[in-house]
Amino acid sequence: MTREQFLNELKAALAGLKEEELEGVLAYYAEMIDDRMEAGMTEEAAIKAMEPVSVIAGRVLEEAGVAETREKPRDKGNWQEIRRPAEASKEVRIQAEGKRVRVIAQEDCNEIVLRYCIGSADIFRLHEDESALVLEHKLRPVSSFANEKSPEGFSLDTILNSMGKLLSSLGGRIVSGVSYEAPENEIEVTLPKTYCGELNVSTSNARISLEGLTATQPIKLTTSNARITADDVNCAGQVVCTTSNSRIALGDVNAHALRLITSNGRVELDDVLARDGVEAVNSNGGIKLTDCEIGGALHAATSNGAIELDDSSCGDITLKTSNGVIGGILKGKREEYTVSSSTSNANNLLGNFSGGEKQLRAVTSNAPITLKFAE
Amino acid sequence: MDAQMKRGLIEACILKLLTQGDSYGYQLVREAEEVLSISESTLYPVLRRLETAGALTVYTMEHNGRLRKYYAITDTGRRKIADFLTEWEDVMKVYDFIRRDV
Numbered sequence: 001m002t003r004e005q006f007l008n009e010l011k012a013a014l015a016g017l018k019e020e021e022l023e024g025v026l027a028y029y030a031e032m033i034d035d036r037m038e039a040g041m042t043e044e045a046a047i048k049a050m051e052p053v054s055v056i057a058g059r060v061l062e063e064a065g066v067a068e069t070r071e072k073p074r075d076k077g078n079w080q081e082i083r084r085p086a087e088a089s090k091e092v093r094i095q096a097e098g099k100r101v102r103v104i105a106q107e108d109c110n111e112i113v114l115r116y117c118i119g120s121a122d123i124f125r126l127h128e129d130e131s132a133l134v135l136e137h138k139l140r141p142v143s144s145f146a147n148e149k150s151p152e153g154f155s156l157d158t159i160l161n162s163m164g165k166l167l168s169s170l171g172g173r174i175v176s177g178v179s180y181e182a183p184e185n186e187i188e189v190t191l192p193k194t195y196c197g198e199l200n201v202s203t204s205n206a207r208i209s210l211e212g213l214t215a216t217q218p219i220k221l222t223t224s225n226a227r228i229t230a231d232d233v234n235c236a237g238q239v240v241c242t243t244s245n246s247r248i249a250l251g252d253v254n255a256h257a258l259r260l261i262t263s264n265g266r267v268e269l270d271d272v273l274a275r276d277g278v279e280a281v282n283s284n285g286g287i288k289l290t291d292c293e294i295g296g297a298l299h300a301a302t303s304n305g306a307i308e309l310d311d312s313s314c315g316d317i318t319l320k321t322s323n324g325v326i327g328g329i330l331k332g333k334r335e336e337y338t339v340s341s342s343t344s345n346a347n348n349l350l351g352n353f354s355g356g357e358k359q360l361r362a363v364t365s366n367a368p369i370t371l372k373f374a375e
Numbered sequence: 376m377d378a379q380m381k382r383g384l385i386e387a388c389i390l391k392l393l394t395q396g397d398s399y400g401y402q403l404v405r406e407a408e409e410v411l412s413i414s415e416s417t418l419y420p421v422l423r424r425l426e427t428a429g430a431l432t433v434y435t436m437e438h439n440g441r442l443r444k445y446y447a448i449t450d451t452g453r454r455k456i457a458d459f460l461t462e463w464e465d466v467m468k469v470y471d472f473i474r475r476d477v
Contacts, residue, residue, distance in 0.1 A: 024423075025419065027442075027444070028400060028415075028419055028444070029415070031399070031400055031401070031441075031443055031444060032400055032401055032404075032415055034441060034443075035399070035400070035401035035402075035443075036401065038439065039401075050415065051414055051415060051416050055416055056415070056416045059416040059417070059419070059420065060416075060419070060420075063420045063423070227412075245414075246412075247412055265412070266412065
């Protein structure tokens with residue numbers, strides 16, 4: 001796509017916005033593209049580095065919508081709460097469009113609780129049988145609610161945005177965030193502290209967070225253009241996280257195996273234990289492991305980003321990037337590994353040697369390899 | 376991170392970056408990226424809000440034969456940073472309390 005085409009698409013997607021606002025947005029993105037090209041990118045690469053037009057337009061319209069309705073008292077909305085015994089289904093599946101999904105776990109609770117608000121743009125359906133409890137959410141087509149000028153449900157950070165507006169002064173009031181109230185653009189899923197079914201969450205353009213859960217079955221989290229976070233999670237099965245244009249961040253996670261896929265974002269693992277290996281795939285972004293213990297193989301592949309392993313231990317290791325450093329400190333001894341590493345146009349401090357049982361392959365270009373062994 | 380918290384942090388970070396000198400969109404995204412993840416589409420409304428709040432001013436200057444918008448922090452913006460730091464001292468107290476003996 002050319003700069004011209006991109007700006008035209010953006011303009012089309014923002015039809016209905018006030019002229020003055022529109023010009024501001026177009027000038028801003030034109031400048032971003034020009035600055036990237038000035039920094040050495042080709043026109044095509046500069047356009048590719050931009051977020052999708054739909055995402056940009058979503059944010060802008062959302063912001064404009066909030067501004068228009070700021071003075072109006074917000075509709076309380078139509079809150080739903082669904083409770084089911086945890087053992088009734090073998091799987092909890094959430095399929096949403098543009099809604100944030102927040103999964104939490106509660107001690108002394110043997111129920112699955114789904115809480116969500118039905119806004120004017122939302123269509124919810126619940127299917128349930130022994131195999132799965134499925135909450136399906138769709139947004140009405142844009143045209144039908146754009147006319148209603150209702151920002152709710154359009155995109156999902158809308159409510160948070162208006163909350164943010166109220167919190168115009170920063171810090172102190174953030175404390176009130178400790179007593180959490182679910183925003184209207186969020187589906188909140190509460191599971192028992194130890195949950196024995198599968199968890200399968202998919203949404204789009206909105207984030208997914210998972211906190212405090214111990215699961216005996218696999219977990220699958222899928223979104224786009226938004227981050228996925230997991231904190232304090234134990235899973236006896238595989239955990240798969242897939243997003244795009246955003247970050248995947250895992251902290252204090254103990255899983256059988258992990259598969260993490262994003263693009264144009266970052267993959268961050270902190271204090272993660274995976275008995276049977278980790279696969280991390282990214283592009284145009286880094287991959288970082290801190291204090292991780294990977295029982296099986298680690299495959300980390302990206303481009304235009306660094307791969308760092310800090311105080312982490314792994315079995316066989318494959319690290320592949322380009323234009324990014326491969327660095328950090330690997331727990332373990334040099335003698336345990338057979339190493340093959342290469343880079344171009346930069347120093348390779350790791351080198352090549354054989355003898356150890358574990359395989360370590362590291363390939364990058366235009367950046368040094370500084371990975372070391374803790375010894 | 377919670378969205379509203381992140382919003383406050385981004386605003387404060389952008390203002391902080393501007394205390395180091397006037398800057399433009401692309402540079403702000405790159406510099407802020409080192410501290411927290413921020414995309415162009417996130418930055419735009421932040422800049423607009425800060426402008427509306429009088430925390431920064433915008434001016435246009437020619438650069439390599441085209442126009443580029445520069446952002447400059449105002450006294451109100453500097454006060455916002457000071458307020459942020461004061462208020463976060465309270466947040467840190469709560470943080471320390473929650474963290475204790477965990």
